[in-house]
Amino acid sequence: MIEMTGVTKTIDKTFTFGPVDFKIEPGTVTALIGNNGAGKSTLLRILTGMVFNDGGTIMRFSSHMKDVEWKEHIGYVPQTMIGYDYFTLSQLADLYRIGFKEWDEEAFQRLIDIFDLPLSKRFDAMSTGMQKQGLFVLALARRTKLLIMDEPLAGVDIESQVKMRELWVNYLDEDPGRAILFATHIPEEVKEFADYIVCMYGGGITGTYEKDELQQQYGRIWVTAREEELRNLPGVIDVKLSGTACEVMTKALPETEQILANKDYEIVMRQSLSFTDILHALLKENRQKEKV
Numbered sequence: 001m002i003e004m005t006g007v008t009k010t011i012d013k014t015f016t017f018g019p020v021d022f023k024i025e026p027g028t029v030t031a032l033i034g035n036n037g038a039g040k041s042t043l044l045r046i047l048t049g050m051v052f053n054d055g056g057t058i059m060r061f062s063s064h065m066k067d068v069e070w071k072e073h074i075g076y077v078p079q080t081m082i083g084y085d086y087f088t089l090s091q092l093a094d095l096y097r098i099g100f101k102e103w104d105e106e107a108f109q110r111l112i113d114i115f116d117l118p119l120s121k122r123f124d125a126m127s128t129g130m131q132k133q134g135l136f137v138l139a140l141a142r143r144t145k146l147l148i149m150d151e152p153l154a155g156v157d158i159e160s161q162v163k164m165r166e167l168w169v170n171y172l173d174e175d176p177g178r179a180i181l182f183a184t185h186i187p188e189e190v191k192e193f194a195d196y197i198v199c200m201y202g203g204g205i206t207g208t209y210e211k212d213e214l215q216q217q218y219g220r221i222w223v224t225a226r227e228e229e230l231r232n233l234p235g236v237i238d239v240k241l242s243g244t245a246c247e248v249m250t251k252a253l254p255e256t257e258q259i260l261a262n263k264d265y266e267i268v269m270r271q272s273l274s275f276t277d278i279l280h281a282l283l284k285e286n287r288q289k290e291k292v
Contacts, residue, residue, distance in 0.1 A: 001023075001024050001025055001026050001061060001145070001146070001179060002022075002023060002024040002047065002058075002059070002060055002061070002146065002179075003022070003023040003024075003058070003059045004020055004021060004022040004023070004043075004046075004047070004056065004057075004058050005021055005056055005057050005058075005059075006018070006019045006020075006021065006055065006056035006057070007019060007020045007021075007022075007046060007053045007055065007056035007057070007058060008020075008053060008054050008055040008056055009042060009046060009051060009052075009053050009054050010054055011042065015037070015039075015203060016203055017039050017042045017043070017046070017203040017204075018053075018055070018056065018203060018204060019055070019056060019204075020039075020043065020056070020204060020205055021205070022043070022198070022205060024146065024179050024181055025179065026145075026176070026177045026178065026179055027172070027176050027177065027178070027179060028179050028180075028195045028196060029168075029172070029179070029180045029181075029182075029193050029194050029195050029196070030179070030180070030181045030182075030194065030195065030196045030197075030198060031182055031183075031184060031189070031190045031193070031194035031196070031197050031198070032044075032181070032182070032183040032184070032198050032200060033183075033184065033185070033190065033197060033198070033199055033200070033279060033282075033283065034199060034200035034201055034283065035201065035283070035287075038200040038201050038202065038203070039200050039202070039203040039204065040150070040183040040200055041079060041150055041183060042203070043183075043200070044076070044148055044150050044181070044183060046058070047060075047074070047148060047181070048071075048074055048076045048148060049067060049071060050076075060073075060074070061073055061145065072100060072101060072102055072142075072144070073144050073145040073146060074144055074145070074146045074147075074148060075139035075140065075142050075144040075146070075147045075148065076139060076148045076149075077132070077135045077136050077139050077147075077148070077149040077150065077152055078135065078150050079150035079151045079154070079183075081123055081128075081131045081135070084123045084131070084135070085122070085123050085124040086122060086123070086124065087122065087123055088119060088120050088121060088122055088123070089112075089117060089118070089119050089120075089121070089123075089134050089137075089138075090119040090120055092123075092134070092138060093108060093119075093138065093141075096138055096141070096142070100142050102142050102143040102144065103141065103142055104141050104142065104143055105141075107140065107141045108137065108138075108141035111137040111140055111141060111167075112137060114163055114167075115133045115137060115160060115163065117130060117133060117134055117137065127155070128154075128155035129155045129156040129157050129160060132152070132153075132154065132155055132156050133156060133160055133164070136149075136152065136164060136167075140167060140171065144178075145175070145177060145178055145179070146178065146179050146180075146181065147168075147171055147178070147179075147180045147181070148180075148181045148182070149180070149181075149182040149183070150182070150183050151183060151184060151185070152164065152182055152184070152189075153184075153186065153189060165192070165193070168180060168193060180193070187275050187276040187279050188275075190211070190275065190279065191211070191275040194211050195210070195211060196208060196209065196210060196211065197209045197210075197211055197214065197279075197282075199282060199283060199286045201283075201286055201287050206286035206287075207282070207286050209282070214278055214282070215272070215275070215278070216253070216254075217235075217250075217251055217252055217253055217254075218249075218250070218251050218253065218272070218273045218277075218278045218281065219249075219250060219253040219270065219271060219272050219273055220247060220248065220249055220250075220270070220271045220272075220273060221247075221248045221250065221253075221256065221257065221260065221267055221269070221270055221271075222242060222245040222246070222247055222248070222267070222268040222269040222270075222271075223245060223246055223248055223260055223265050223266065223267050223268060224244070224245050224246075224265060224266040224268060225246055225260075225265045225266075226246070227239050227240075227241060227246055230246055230248055233248075233250075233256060233259055233260075234252060234255055234256065234259065235250040235251050235252025235253070235255050235256045236248055236249070236250050236256060237249050237250065237251055237281060237285060238281075245268045245269075249273070249281065251281070251285070257270075
């Protein structure tokens, strides 16, 4: 569906993006995570054509598609509203009607009613949450194959977040050939919707993971043993003393448990990691790996 190969982009003297290899398959939801400045928004802007890559290749839907063709298939909700300030939602809809063949007027009106958005109010007079909802409506009112969103729920009220999440599900259910790509700092968004998690750091991709596999592999074990005996076991990423036992955090829970059992260590307790802890451990590990 989408494939980036060796893509690079020099932003300024302090930041270079890539080289990045990345792909999106139909029917999937991919979450980009990473610290501020990791390159998530740059990747999204390059994919949407808002920023041109310096090197590498990008295949969007078909190697034979021209810009005007593949742009019809991508809906984009940016993180910032730069460029929209002086327009009303009605005026932006007029531009979209002219610019995109796959505009769905019935869907647009239905979405406006769902979010109860004002059509004649300028964007710079709206709250951040309403602006984000407006851009989401414009993207969803087009019959696209790929929905790209940058921090989609940031600044959005709780009730509208629920509506947006339901519409993400509907978007995929309507066409199994569709996909969603979003960047976020919110673990709950990743846990609830993502199939795949892509970690970024320093302008590059440091790892790609299946969400369900992460939840099965990461965990905590409390074991009666000395810290130095546990630190170098396969999968172990952290060990600390907790009362009379050692608390072991592992990224290979079944393997670590088997090794401990083989060594006749007493396992006092087991606990799965919260998804927030999993993502924190994942990002920390990827940062350390990149710095080596």
